[in-house]
Amino acid sequence: MEPSRDQCAFYYTKDDIENLQIKITLQQLTGSQLVAVSPRVVEDTQAGRQNEVPLASLTTAATYPTTHHVTVKWQQKILSVCEALEYRRSIYANDPKYRTRHKQAIKRRKYQRIFTYVHEDNYQLQEQHSATTSKKMEQECCLRQRANRTRGNDSVDSEEVSEKSSVVAKEDKKKRPPTTFQQQYLYIMADLAPQESLGESRVYETVLCVLKYDGQSQLTVTPDFNMPTTKAYRLESFGPDNALYEYQIENVSLTRSAEERNQEEQLANQMARQRIEEIQQMARLDWDTEGQPGQGELRLMTVGEITRALYFPEASSLYIHYALYLPPGWRVNPGTECEGFTPTCWLSHSDEVAAAHFSTPFSLDVTRSSSGKGWPLLLLAAFSLDWFGHDRDEGYAAFALPASGPHDKHQVKDGLYQVGTWRPAQISPLAKMRRFFLGGCQLMSDPSYLAVGAQASSQVGRVSRLGFNTNTSGTIELRASTVVQADFIGKDLQTPLEMPPGWQLSTVAVIDAFNKSRQKLRAAKQGLL
Amino acid sequence: MSVSSPSVFLLSVSGQVEAGRFMGGDNLHFNYCFTAGQDWEVVSGLEECVSQTACCSDDERQLFVWNFPIDITYKSTNPFGWPQIILSVYGTDFFGNIVIVGYAACHVPLTPGTHTRRLKTFVPESASTIQKLMSWLTGRRPEFLNPKIIAQGRGREVTRVRSHGEITITFNVMMKDFAKLGYDCGAPSKVPYLGAPPPPQTVTVPREGQSDA
Amino acid sequence: MAEVHVVGQITGASGFPDSSLLCKWLLQLGGGWRLVEGLAEGQTQADRSEVGEEIVWCHPLDIHLSTRGIQGWPRLLLQVYRQDALSRVDVCGYGIIHIPTHPGHHTLHCHTWRPVGTFSEEFRRAFLGGGPQLLSTEFIHSSLERYRLSTIASGTVHLDIGVILREFDKYGIAT
Numbered sequence: 063m064e065p066s067r068d069q070c071a072f073y074y075t076k077d078d079i080e081n082l083q084i085k086i087t088l089q090q091l092t093g094s095q096l097v098a099v100s101p102r103v104v105e106d107t108q109a110g111r112q113n114e115v116p117l118a119s120l121t122t123a124a125t126y127p128t129t130h131h132v133t134v135k136w137q138q139k140i141l142s143v144c145e146a147l148e149y150r151r152s153i154y155a156n157d158p159k160y161r162t163r164h165k166q167a168i169k170r171r172k173y174q175r176i177f178t179y180v181h182e183d184n185y186q187l188q189e190q191h192s193a194t195t196s197k198k199m200e201q202e203c204c205l206r207q208r209a210n211r212t213r214g215n216d217s218v219d220s221e222e223v224s225e226k227s228s229v230v231a232k233e234d235k236k237k238r239p240p241t242t243f244q245q246q247y248l249y250i251m252a253d254l255a256p257q258e259s260l261g262e263s264r265v266y267e268t269v270l271c272v273l274k275y276d277g278q279s280q281l282t283v284t285p286d287f288n289m290p291t292t293k294a295y296r297l298e299s300f301g302p303d304n305a306l307y308e309y310q311i312e313n314v315s316l317t318r319s320a321e322e323r324n325q326e327e328q329l330a331n332q333m334a335r336q337r338i339e340e341i342q343q344m345a346r347l348d349w350d351t352e353g354q355p356g357q358g359e360l361r362l363m364t365v366g367e368i369t370r371a372l373y374f375p376e377a378s379s380l381y382i383h384y385a386l387y388l389p390p391g392w393r394v395n396p397g398t399e400c401e402g403f404t405p406t407c408w409l410s411h412s413d414e415v416a417a418a419h420f421s422t423p424f425s426l427d428v429t430r431s432s433s434g435k436g437w438p439l440l441l442l443a444a445f446s447l448d449w450f451g452h453d454r455d456e457g458y459a460a461f462a463l464p465a466s467g468p469h470d471k472h473q474v475k476d477g478l479y480q481v482g483t484w485r486p487a488q489i490s491p492l493a494k495m496r497r498f499f500l501g502g503c504q505l506m507s508d509p510s511y512l513a514v515g516a517q518a519s520s521q522v523g524r525v526s527r528l529g530f531n532t533n534t535s536g537t538i539e540l541r542a543s544t545v546v547q548a549d550f551i552g553k554d555l556q557t558p559l560e561m562p563p564g565w566q567l568s569t570v571a572v573i574d575a576f577n578k579s580r581q582k583l584r585a586a587k588q589g590l591l
Numbered sequence: 592m593s594v595s596s597p598s599v600f601l602l603s604v605s606g607q608v609e610a611g612r613f614m615g616g617d618n619l620h621f622n623y624c625f626t627a628g629q630d631w632e633v634v635s636g637l638e639e640c641v642s643q644t645a646c647c648s649d650d651e652r653q654l655f656v657w658n659f660p661i662d663i664t665y666k667s668t669n670p671f672g673w674p675q676i677i678l679s680v681y682g683t684d685f686f687g688n689i690v691i692v693g694y695a696a697c698h699v700p701l702t703p704g705t706h707t708r709r710l711k712t713f714v715p716e717s718a719s720t721i722q723k724l725m726s727w728l729t730g731r732r733p734e735f736l737n738p739k740i741i742a743q744g745r746g747r748e749v750t751r752v753r754s755h756g757e758i759t760i761t762f763n764v765m766m767k768d769f770a771k772l773g774y775d776c777g778a779p780s781k782v783p784y785l786g787a788p789p790p791p792q793t794v795t796v797p798r799e800g801q802s803d804a
Numbered sequence: 805m806a807e808v809h810v811v812g813q814i815t816g817a818s819g820f821p822d823s824s825l826l827c828k829w830l831l832q833l834g835g836g837w838r839l840v841e842g843l844a845e846g847q848t849q850a851d852r853s854e855v856g857e858e859i860v861w862c863h864p865l866d867i868h869l870s871t872r873g874i875q876g877w878p879r880l881l882l883q884v885y886r887q888d889a890l891s892r893v894d895v896c897g898y899g900i901i902h903i904p905t906h907p908g909h910h911t912l913h914c915h916t917w918r919p920v921g922t923f924s925e926e927f928r929r930a931f932l933g934g935g936p937q938l939l940s941t942e943f944i945h946s947s948l949e950r951y952r953l954s955t956i957a958s959g960t961v962h963l964d965i966g967v968i969l970r971e972f973d974k975y976g977i978a979t
Contacts, residue, residue: 628866671868697862697964698866701967711816713862743864745846775969
């Protein structure tokens with residue numbers, strides 16, 4: 063059974079595609095002219111006499127070769143019979159674009175049936191056009207042109223490129239970054255027209271083999287190469303001569319010697335080293351010591367966003383006012399916005415719960431001096447706007463800037479924090495009705511009241527908020543990531559900075575412990591010496 | 592490449608493409624391929640594979656189970672161009688033609704350990720209704736000429752897709768010499784500098800000759 | 805010479821009332837940062853999902869940055885547009901999200917909002933498209949005049965971001 067011609071094979075090659083060589087052997091098995099060539103004696107049955115039909119002389123067999131052998135390299139152009147007739151015309155002799163083809167056409171042997179269509183001939187577009195439903199006269203839109211340009215399928219420039227020296231073109235190919243995927247096609251064709259009408263029309267052109275190379279390492283061959291054990295492929299020409307052809311495809315690519323391979327490997331290693339140095343050069347930036355904390359100081363930078371506000375059922379639109387509260391001993395580094403507003407957002411039910419989305423970024427860069435106490439807080443106040451444009455307070459909260467990474471037990475997940483809010487309660491029914499109908503709010507006159515727990519004086523006394531009534535309100539969601547810079551953070555001594563629950567945090571104790579351990583170390587060292 | 596300080600790191604990925612869930616598809620098989628940046632090189636393993644054809648499960652889960660292995664090792668000098676896996680799922684349509692059912696891509700996880708990823712798949716759409724009808728009749732659906740384009744950021748703005756279906760992949764990632772080159776990928780074995788239940792710190796007395804930290 | 809690698813993807817979106825969406829993203833860096841390799845901006849494909857299902861973009865992000873300091877930590881500015889059958893685009897959401905500082909893998913959700921106009925403008929937007937959009941994206945990340953902006957909550961964009969840091973601990977920085 064002859065193998066079918068539509069099965070394609072995939073090959074991976076680490077070698078340069080220029081080394082690919084394919085040998086095609088095309089043999090004609092049957093056909094009308096073969097009958098004329100073979101010596102036969104025709105019997106005249108009527109009179110019983112033997113009439114010798116003058117035989118065609120055997121020398122004519124030599125002018126019509128029935129077996130063709132061709133060795134094709136990658137993107138090697140062999141002109142077809144029709145193309146040869148076309149390019150033989152003298153008008154192409156002077157045209158620089160077609161000069162090589164003209165020379166090829168003159169040198170071409172007649173009756174050579176095997177030819178190739180290379181990538182520039184765009185034979186693949188004809189095939190693809192038959193599969194699309196868009197009109198041939200359709201003007202290409204700018205998006206398709208842009209996509210073709212990035213993919214390198216631009217057929218407009220290919221003619222000019224092919225005329226430039228092939229060395230330059232090869233170098234350009236190597237420099238092209240691997241992200242442009244240029245699929246190159248090579249069609250090995252045969253013209254199966256009957257002998258007498260060879261070169262008249264392109265109707266009998268048949269595809270013998272399609273090679274597709276994706277520019278990286280994958281080569282697709284349809285149909286596959288013939289193994290020594292498999293039979294040859296068969297083709298029928300549907301012309302008046304009813305010829306039957308057989309052809310074989312063999313891979314006779316050049317292989318490199320071990321020495322060449324070693325040289326290439328060394329070259330590749332060298333290029334890799336050069337590339338590493340290049341990247342390091344580009345990435346090299348001198349560290350900026352501005353803003354660097356001094357001895358015993360701690361720099362805390364928190365970046366994040368106020369993402370959304372949930373569970374505020376009475377409000378139809380919300381905005382949040384955020385402000386940074388710094389205890390004594392802390393200072394703000396330049397470039398930090400200490401307070402701001404989010405846009406006013408109407409609530410919507412996008413994820414099952416009525417939420418207002420803010421996505422408002424903040425970036426807080428503060429430094430704690432060696433005498434600082436307490437921990438900075440981000441004070442949040444949510445207000446709502448009603449139909450008349452009046453503000454009304456919806457909730458207050460204080461968020462302590464996180465000191466640690468994702469291992470903080472206060473966060474929900476991946477740096478996301480949910481902060482519950484409260485608002486001052488209205489005790490009397492009159493106040494409640496006034497709030498509902500007229501709006502207006504009881505603003506906190508001093509927002510640092512929220513931060514009372516972290517002040518230094520709280521270490522001595524107690525904090526009592528008895529008598530202050532509040533209503534629980536909704537939740538504000540924040541995402542925050544921190545970066546901490548301090549001179550005592552190093553690889554050999556790992557100092558834990560724990561964040562206790564609530565706002566009562568003091569890094570003084572930690573730094574004291576560190577200093578004590580350093581003194582112990584020094585004392586121990588002196589004792590040894 | 593000096594022996595004392597390494598200049599390359601190794602990334603070894605194993606795992607499997609477990610299962611997929613697609614409504615309305617049948618007899619699905621997929622190709623996967625790995626793609627990485629310029630500085631990455633495959634040391635060993637499977638770079639491109641084709642799976643077996645799976646039929647839908649008979650129960651209400653509508654699952655296609657492949658359990659197809661993933662095994663590849665890369666070496667690189669630069670984390671830029673981190674490897675990605677690109678999956679193209681094919682199935683048969685009503686007329687028996689093999690058509691594309693979905694594409695998906697994701698980066699190999701950055702931290703060592705076991706990770707499960709659920710990827711949603713999408714398929715390119717025809718530009719107009721007539722083309723949609725013709726593609727349904729002829730069985731030639733629009734597909735990407737080169738699936739590696741979905742691992743790129745450039746040139747995606749001209750594509751129109753439709754999403755449906757999902758695939759679950761499990762990765763086991765191992766790295767060698769990544770931290771020695773100075774990179775920190777947040778591996779869970781590293782003790783954090785701040786926060787988290789810290790072990791009790793003991794003061795180490797320096798031995799003779801060692802300087803004060 | 806500290807470096808940051810951002811490796812991940814813009815997975816998709818959910819919660820938007822429209823079904824055919826695309827997203828434009830832009831990486832904003834502080835003054836002391838430099839983009840070494842990778843793209844700092846791009847646009848995802850336009851995905852059409854079934855009603856109620858998630859939008860899938862699967863758009864890869866691979867960026868190599870180097871920095872002189874910790875100020876100006878990079879952040880992603882996202883603009884979500886809807887695309888109709890006639891290829892007109894209309895803004896559907898703005899959002900901004902900082903790249904996490906802790907190395908490792910993070911799943912992030914960016915909640916977006918869109919500017920809202922008067923009643924007649926909203927009416928026209930529902931039928932013809934073309935609602936109010938921001939003239940300049942300054943409003944999203946600078947706090948001046950932001951409170952005057954009237955917006956409505958829109959959907960959520962999902963991202964899978966992995967962060968690799970290099971040599972930050974040499975300068976006494978912990979994240």
